[in-house]
Amino acid sequence: MTTDRTKLILIGVIVLLAFLWFRKDEPSRFFDSRPTAQSLDFNAPESGAKSRSVIVSADEQINIDVFETVHPAVVNIATTTLGMNFWMEIIPQQGQGSGFVIDNRGYILTNNHVVANAQKITVTMADGKKIQATLVGRDPGSDLAVIRIPPREVNAVARLGNSGSIRPGQKAIAIGNPFGLTHTLTTGIVSALGRSIRTGDGKQLDDLIQTDAAINPGNSGGPLLNSNGDVIGVNTAIFSVSGGYQGIGFAIPINLAKEVATQLITSGKVARPWLGISGVSITRDISEGLGLGVPEGVLLVQVIRAGPADQAGLRGGNREVAFGGVRFRLGGDIITAIDENRISNMEQLVRQINGMRVGETLTLHIVRDGRHQEIRVLLAERP
Numbered sequence: 058m059t060t061d062r063t064k065l066i067l068i069g070v071i072v073l074l075a076f077l078w079f080r081k082d083e084p085s086r087f088f089d090s091r092p093t094a095q096s097l098d099f100n101a102p103e104s105g106a107k108s109r110s111v112i113v114s115a116d117e118q119i120n121i122d123v124f125e126t127v128h129p130a131v132v133n134i135a136t137t138t139l140g141m142n143f144w145m146e147i148i149p150q151q152g153q154g155s156g157f158v159i160d161n162r163g164y165i166l167t168n169n170h171v172v173a174n175a176q177k178i179t180v181t182m183a184d185g186k187k188i189q190a191t192l193v194g195r196d197p198g199s200d201l202a203v204i205r206i207p208p209r210e211v212n213a214v215a216r217l218g219n220s221g222s223i224r225p226g227q228k229a230i231a232i233g234n235p236f237g238l239t240h241t242l243t244t245g246i247v248s249a250l251g252r253s254i255r256t257g258d259g260k261q262l263d264d265l266i267q268t269d270a271a272i273n274p275g276n277s278g279g280p281l282l283n284s285n286g287d288v289i290g291v292n293t294a295i296f297s298v299s300g301g302y303q304g305i306g307f308a309i310p311i312n313l314a315k316e317v318a319t320q321l322i323t324s325g326k327v328a329r330p331w332l333g334i335s336g337v338s339i340t341r342d343i344s345e346g347l348g349l350g351v352p353e354g355v356l357l358v359q360v361i362r363a364g365p366a367d368q369a370g371l372r373g374g375n376r377e378v379a380f381g382g383v384r385f386r387l388g389g390d391i392i393t394a395i396d397e398n399r400i401s402n403m404e405q406l407v408r409q410i411n412g413m414r415v416g417e418t419l420t421l422h423i424v425r426d427g428r429h430q431e432i433r434v435l436l437a438e439r440p
Contacts, residue, residue, distance in 0.1 A: 119228070119284050120230065120242065120244055122286065123230050123242075123282055123284070123285075123286040124230075124232065124242045126286045127157075127213075127215055127216075127232060127280065127282060127286050127288075128183055128232055128240050128242075129183045129212050129213035130157050130158045130183075130212075130213040130214055130215040131155065131156070131157045131183065131215070131232045131233065131240060131279060131280065132155070132156050132157065132158065132165060132180045132181060132182055132183070133153070133154075133155060133180070133181040133234045133237075133239050134153065134154045134155060134156050134165075134167055134171055134172065134178065134179070134180055134181075134190075134204070134278065135151065135152070135153050135178075135179045135180075135181070136151070136152040136153070136154075136171065136172055136175035136177065136178050136179075137149050137150070137151060137152075137175060137176055137177040137179075138150050138152065138174050138175050138176060139176055149176075152171065152175070153234065153237055153275055154167060154168060154170075154171030154172075154234070154275060154276075154277045154278045154279075155167065155171075155232075155233035155234045155275065155276055155277060155278040155279030155292070156171070156180070156204065156278045156279070157215045157232075157278075157279065157280045157288065158211055158213065158214050158215060159214065159215060159217060159318065160214060160322075161208060161211055161214055162205075162208050162211075163205045163206040163207055163208045163210065163211055164193065164203055164204075164205050164318070164322060165180065165190065165203065165204045165205065165206065166201065166202075166203055166278070166291060166314060166318055167201075167202050167203075167204060167277075167278030167291075168200050168201065168202060168277045168278040168291065168293050169195045169196060169197050169199070169200045169201055169202045170200055170256075170277065171202065171277050171278045172192060172195060172202050172204060173195065173197070173202075175192070177189070178190040178191070178192065178204055180204070180206055181239065182210065182212065183212065183213075183240060184212070186210070188206045188207070188210050189206075190204040190205060190206050191204065191205050192204055193205050193321055193322060193325065194320075194321030194322070194324075194325040194326055194327075195321070196317050196320075196321060196326070196327040197258075197260065198260065198327065198329060198411075199262070199309065199313060199314075199317050199327070200256065200260070200262060200293055200309065201291065201309060201314055201317045201318065201321075202321070203318050203321045203322055215280055215288050216286065216287050216288065217287065217288050217311050217314075217315060218282075218283060218285070218287025218288055218289050218311060219287075219289075219311075219312065220266065220289045220290060220310035220311045220312045220313075221310075221312055223247055223250070223266070223283065223289050224247065224250075225246070225247050225248060225249055225250060226246055226247065227246060227247045227283060227284070228244065228245075228246060228247075228283060228284045229244070229245050229246055229247050229266075229268040229269075229270045229281055229282070229283070229289075230242065230243070230244050230270065230281070230282040230283070230284075231243045231244075231245075231268070231270040231271070231272055231276060231279060231280070231281050231282070231292055231306075232279055232280055232282070233272075233275060233276035233277075233278070233279030233280075233292060234275045234276070234279070235271075235272070235273035235274065235275040235276050236273060236274060236275050237275055238275070241276075243270045243271035243272070244270055245268050245269040245270030245271070246268065246269060246270075247266060247267070247268055247289075248267040248268055248269050248305070249266075249267040250264075250266060250267070251263075251264055251265075252264075252265040252266070252267045252307060253265065253404070253408075254294060254296070254307055256294065261404075261407075262293070262294070262307070262309070263408050263411070264310060264313070264408075265293070265294075265307040265308060265309060265310070266281065266289065266290045266307065266308040266309075266310055267305065267306070267307055268281060268290075268306050268307075268308060269304045269305070269306070270306060271306075272292050272295050272306030273295070276292045276306075277292060277293055277294075278291060278292065278293075279291075279292045280292070281308040288311050289308075289310070289311050290308030290309055290310055290311055290314075291308055291309040291311065291314050292306060292307075292308045293307055293308060293309050294306070294307045295307070328415045328438045328439075329411065329415070329438065329439045330410055330411070330413050330414060330415050330417065330436035330437070330438070330439065331364065331365060331410075331415075331436065331437050331438060331439035331440070332364070332365055332366050332410055332434065332436065333360065333361035333364020333365050333366045333367060333437075334357050334358075334359065334360050334361065334364070334366045334371065334373070335357075335358050335359045335361075335373075336355040336356055336357045336358055336389075336392070336403055336406070337355070337356050337358055337385065337403065338353075338355060338356075338401070338402035338403045338404075339351065339352075339353055339354050339355065339356050339391065339402075340353065341353065343380065343381075343385075346380045346381065347378065347380055347385060347387065349391060349424075350424065350427050351391055351393060351424050353393075353401040353402070354391045354392055354393040354400060354401065354424070355391065355392045355400055355402065355403050355406050356374070356385070356386075356387075356389055356391050357371060357372065357373050357374065357389035357390045357391070357392065358373055358374050358386045358389060359373040359374070359386075359389075360372060360373040360389075364437070365434050365435060365436055365437045366434060368435075369421075369432050369433065369434040369435070370432060371390050371421070371423070371432060371434075372388070372389055372390050372425065373386075373388075373389045373390075374386030374387055374388045374389040375387075375388035375389070376388050390423040390424070390425050391423060391424040391425075392406060392421055392422070392423050393422050393423065393424060393429075394421075394422035395409045395410075395419055395420070395421060395422070396419055396420050410436070413436055414436070415436055415437065415438045416435070416436065417435075417436050418433055418434065418435050418436070419433070419434055419436065420432070420433050420434075421433075421434055
């Protein structure tokens with residue numbers, strides 16, 4: 058009896074093991090409680106229900122349209138310059154920035170500081186193709202430069218707009234390569250116009266567009282766009298304590314960029330007007346302390362020999378005096394206005410002159426020995 062029971066148990070065990078052996082590759086509902094792929098399809102529509110379409114807002118559609126239209130014309134620019142290490146050995150150094158195609162002939166607009174002193178310039182197109190570019194010309198004064206690729210490599214051209222018509226509050230869209238992340242789109246608004254900043258090398262850039270669209274290292278030289286996809290500026294600098302984005306970026310107005318690019322393409326340089334003077338800004342306190350007789354203006358310290366101001370008869374200082382611990386050179390003319398625009402400091406004078414052209418004649422309103430005079434000056438090209 059016991060033997061028969063033992064045989065039955067052994068037969069049952071053998072049958073069970075055989076069953077498990079043949080089912081070893083199949084999931085078992087008895088031994089595996091994990092959910093199936095079908096049970097994880099959380100978004101599966103209910104029986105008879107229609108699938109939901111993705112809703113894109115009007116503002117989102119603007120971003121999408123602008124990016125799809127313009128990004129094929131935006132390029133990544135990699136540069137190689139030669140520098141020296143600690144042991145005075147010449148080593149290659151890499152740089153990176155952005156640019157955009159402005160002409161079917163292969164001209165690309167970017168920042169001067171992106172390509173300055175570069176021995177090699179490599180452009181990466183939107184499709185990933187790498188192309189060697191040549192330098193056409195650069196202008197440190199405006200921080201703009203033009204490089205060129207073969208015309209056959211051009212796939213798209215950015216449309217240049219009119220920066221003179223933009224207003225604070227308008228949409229601003231930036232496309233570039235921040236930190237080497239190619240074709241990154243960021244959005245914001247035009248925060249302000251007419252901003253002035255001083256660059257790391259001491260140069261002053263005037264009449265800039267301020268935007269809160271995220272601009273980071275690598276965005277330099279890329280386009281700032283409006284809602285129509287027109288380029289309104291060239292992204293060039295940020296104000297930052299940390300070195301990264303903090304909501305204040307600056308772009309060079311495209312109207313200025315078009316003028317500079319035209320001169321760089323046609324002549325390889327930018328002809329800038331020159332007055333040929335050095336001066337100091339006058340405040341009311343300085344004027345009262347020195348007895349100058351005018352509340353504000355620019356006191357001419359030196360007039361460069363044979364320069365435009367010298368040829369027009371302007372005079373520089375001829376004696377030194379001390380006031381408030383500072384030495385001033387007196388005896389020179391005081392410029393109070395250019396044409397009909399009042400001049401209260403040296404910054405305004407420089408900005409006014411920079412906005413004019415070589416060969417243009419201006420009228421300087423000056424005070425000489427207490428008397429008001431007008432002197433006409435023909436602007437020459439800066440040496």
